[in-house]
Amino acid sequence: MTSTEYFIILIALLVFIVVFQISKASEYVSVLKGEKKALEQNNRINAFLMLVFLVVGLIAAWWCNHLLYDKTLLGLPAASDHGENIDKMLWITLIITGIVFFITQILLFWFAYRYQASEKRKAYYYPHNNKLELLWTVIPALTLTVLVAFGLYYWFKITGEAPKNAAEVEITGHQFGWEYRYPGKDKVLGRQHFKLVDAAKNNPLGQDWKDAANHDDLHPTEMHLVVNKPVKLIIRSQDVIHDVGLPHFRLKMDAVPGIPTTLWFTPKYTTEEMKKITGNENFVYEIACDQMCGVGHYSMRGVIVVETQEEYNKWAATQKPQFLTAYPSGVVPADNAASGTAAPASESQPVALAGE
């Protein structure tokens, strides 16, 4: 061990011994002074500490906010249309619960201080009051109704059907990374089945090459999205449960093996715009896995580039379909076509978030 470590242990031990000695001594002192007197003194000290805790605590809460506010997303606009609604809901809730927080905490510690034991006063026998109790049943119930109403209004907007013009992008999680698939020119994602997965044969997503819709599907290493254009993610997992976490868009959705899910939104700012908004020239939209998926969970990172339509088109033009990587000749050999028949004809349909 290093000397600092010994030093820390030494200090901890010393503090312990001192605390123990003081505590023992205070017990003797209280016997000498008389139990009652000692108790009264302890009571005054603790009552005073209640007040101190309240005041210092409130100041500390302010200070904490001051230090950390800019490190959160609170001060930044949400990067998706849904995110804006989520932020609105969050602020409504923050204000309401914030008010309740301050009132109740102040009352709690103030009452503790104010009503500390005193010879002069007798406790007030006050077993119940139906009116009061009704009051604080009805008011929270009404407040919560308002919160539920707002919440569900936004929730149904977020989880509703994706617009007809939404682009489709498939994102597949596995230990420990993300794969993206674009439908290509035909705008249709080709059929796929987990039994066709074969990384050695350049088919990491189990695409069924017999389905011609697969032949133009792109398989880039990053997700590119067009600003202000709705996108619908089709989310899959190949092994365990993962989660597509999109903090800047304020969204997330699990990736569940065997049960595809969907999530749609409209990005509002390009990556470049976000660099300006955040004042961080290294800004990137990150996909963070938000469901414990194993030892590499913390490193399961993906990147989304949001850009203008022109930039997107330029990028898309540079991407080569996976089919051509697997079969540079552009033809499916016979034996492989045969193995393709192992796949059931019906593609596993994504379960939409909307439960469509």
Place this chain on the structure above:
Amino acid sequence: MSNEAAIHPGVISHGFQEHQEAHHHHESFITKYIFSQDHKMIAKQYLITGMVWAFIGGLMSVLFRIQLGYPEATLPWLEDIFGHWAKGGKISPEFYYALVTMHGTILIFFVLTAGLSGTFANFLIPFQVGARDMASPFMNMLSYWFFVLSSIIMLSSLFIQTGPAAGGWTVYPPLSALGDASIGSKTGMDLWLISMALFVVSQLLAGLNYVSTILNMRTKGMTMTRLPLTVWGLFFTAILGLLSFPVLLSGFILLLFDRHLGTSFYLSDIVIAGKILPNEGGSSILYQHLFWFLGHPEVYIIILPTMGIVSEIMSINSRKPIFGYTAMVASLFAIAVLSFLVWAHHMFVTGMNPFLGSVFVLLTLLIAVPSSIKVFNWLTTLWRGNIRFTVGMLFSIGFVSNFISGGLTGIWVGNSTIDIHVHDTYFNIAHFHIVMGVSAFMGMFAGVYHWFPKMYGRYMNNTMGYIHFWVTLVCAYVIFWPMHYEGLAGMPRRYYDYSTWESFKQFVELNRVISFAAFVSFMAQILFLFNFFYSIFKGRKVTTKNPWGATTLEWTTPIRPGHGNWPGEIPEVHRWPYDYGKDGVDFISQTEPVSKNESGGH
């Protein structure tokens, strides 16, 4: 024998008592301290076992906080102790995930479920309802020993080659079902499941006993509406456990099948470690439903006993009745019922049907109503009281403060629209640690300090208690309050390292502060443990039967009651337990008949 006593509470003869005494003298060391059937001894066994687990679970959090707070540091002594789990003095990711998983499992199940309910249900139910022991003392003993067995298996999983379970305390499949998915899903996971199955058995035996004791063994005059709120809290807790633990068990059994018998309850369409698995048609979401059907009631299994404890201690030390006894019982009941109807709020982003989600939003926010009634009633109990700051009282106030802070963020995460943003981030960690972790510990400490004199005939040291309380309260807020901000930056939970993330790497200093506070707080808990064991032998002796001036029955027993609790007949009860400050009288014991010129009041 005790059944007989309870069935005919009024007619216990002296013969019975002599028998009791005689019985007493024949107790050997083994039947008195180890295979004891005395509810008081079993309570202490639960408490001390819980403390051992709390120490282990707490130490684990200090270890993984080293990684989070000081990700750059290398501490060679870690390698000396943990070998390849901490190669080069750095906690490995495998070790990190094993630590967080076991930390959660241990604290939620072994400490705050078994340790907490086991201690206070065993200790308080017979005392406070006026019974000589539990309905079945033997089953009670059995429940404790199942818990020990389960503990031993869980503990042994820490020492096997591939380490303990490491998929989070919720052990979601497929991760937990496939040994290829994680080293923690190999033998460690089997031991975890077996241990938890035994744990469920222990809980069921215990719960049956608690419920039947409360329903059948109340002394004469002890109507249900005269039960102290502690007993009410423990009653609903036991019912929750009885109804939900079997569902958890079924979920675990299916998981074992999937692991070893090739079934596909939870598995479908999986390619793992380059292998294509044959399983099709299962749903891993099914497991989550089964898990949270217990999982949500479980959080109330943890908090309801402490709600009862806090209500009791708060009333005693404010020297006035608990405000709104009926509302307090009704809200416990409402919480118990609703807690079965909200489980899927843990699953808003699993792809669940959004309409179903909206129903769970509604029911979830509904549960905040009884919760807020309780808070306002506690506040009103303090109002115009004459407050004595015993250590138990301080912890009760700390409980309410934390319950408010954490309960309010429940309203955030309960609203799916917000949860879709903060789910599985540090916001969630802050929410449940404050509302459950810290609050429940505060309630448990309150109970230990308050009933210690009854347990051991001595007091715990006050000064150490005060230091323990203030350090714990401050540290709890320093640790968990700023985590809300991390969550609002989207920072995910269960990450070993954040340094490669552009979006989450800005909290280095904060994480250091949090880790430091966690360490200080751990030290304060050691002080508590020290105080506890020191005071058992050296604490100031209790000299009066009723040191706190309380009304409930446990304080009518001798200072150190024997097996059977009351040397004479079990006292008869004439009133509710909260006559503090009535008609200017400091307190009136439940055994005091109502006098003619007493005012109506309750």
